[in-house]
Amino acid sequence: TSVITATIQNGPMAGSDGFISTCSNASPVDLFTLLGGQHDMNGTWHYPNSGAPLNGSTITPSSDPAGAYLYVVPAIGSCPADSATVTVTIPLAPNAGTSGTLAFCTDGSPQALSAGLGGTPNPGGAWFHGTPPVAHSNLYDPATDNPGPYTYRVLGQSPCANAEATVIVSEIAAPYAGQDNSYTVCSNVGSFNMFQQLAGNPQSGGYWRRLGTPTTPHSSTYNPSVDSSGVFLYVVLGTAPCANDSARLTVVE
Numbered sequence: 054t055s056v057i058t059a060t061i062q063n064g065p066m067a068g069s070d071g072f073i074s075t076c077s078n079a080s081p082v083d084l085f086t087l088l089g090g091q092h093d094m095n096g097t098w099h100y101p102n103s104g105a106p107l108n109g110s111t112i113t114p115s116s117d118p119a120g121a122y123l124y125v126v127p128a129i130g131s132c133p134a135d136s137a138t139v140t141v142t143i144p145l146a147p148n149a150g151t152s153g154t155l156a157f158c159t160d161g162s163p164q165a166l167s168a169g170l171g172g173t174p175n176p177g178g179a180w181f182h183g184t185p186p187v188a189h190s191n192l193y194d195p196a197t198d199n200p201g202p203y204t205y206r207v208l209g210q211s212p213c214a215n216a217e218a219t220v221i222v223s224e225i226a227a228p229y230a231g232q233d234n235s236y237t238v239c240s241n242v243g244s245f246n247m248f249q250q251l252a253g254n255p256q257s258g259g260y261w262r263r264l265g266t267p268t269t270p271h272s273s274t275y276n277p278s279v280d281s282s283g284v285f286l287y288v289v290l291g292t293a294p295c296a297n298d299s300a301r302l303t304v305v306e
Contacts, residue, residue, distance in 0.1 A: 119141050154222075179205075242277055247285055
């Protein structure tokens with residue numbers, strides 16, 4: 054009588070293939086969580102294309118490549134090695150840049166809202182303003198638009214979320230020195246305030262200069278007994294980004 058002893062050995066199990074699509078700015082992914090069925094943990098993961106071994110089982114979407122990651126469990130005795138593949142796609146996350154600010158003078162020229170964004174925003178996004186958000190062009194015109202937050206949105210390819218950045222727009226009141234004027238005065242009259250002789254309801258708080266060679270500072274008071282005919286410049290300082298404004302008063306004595 055002969056006795057045959059048979060030993061049945063469990064073969065290696067790599068599980069079944071898996072798939073994931075993850076955004077390039079997403080958290081690291083453990084490839085083991087993507088295998089189907091039962092799988093042994095003593096195998097080795099390999100990079101796509103190069104086949105180089107992966108250190109561990111975790112990939113970082115921002116730095117690791119997309120492709121088919123091969124998991125190989127080594128042979129056991131006469132049982133051959135087993136393998137499974139996890140295919141990874143990594144859409145690039147949208148970039149709307151970083152939020153910023155943009156200041157306009159109330160009499161300033163139109164300017165692109167994108168000038169207020171930081172970083173390297175993707176082109177092709179859309180601007181929105183107000184509540185609820187209303188579409189707006191990239192161009193801000195202080196003559197017709199309102200200050201406040203303007204949001205730039207870049208659509209993300211699934212599963213990436215949309216990216217947004219906000220530009221806070223402010224408007225600075227332009228200075229107003231009034232309009233040029235002339236004033237004739239007799240030499241025997243008393244002093245007068247030149248500010249009151251400017252046209253156009255000028256803004257107070259500016260300073261005066263007498264134009265000439267050289268141009269010299271002057272008070273707002275003209276005294277016929279000591280001053281002489283000439284052109285006097287009234288200047289109101291502007292707050293950036295507004296330029297100064299000025300008006301001329303020509304006094305004839």
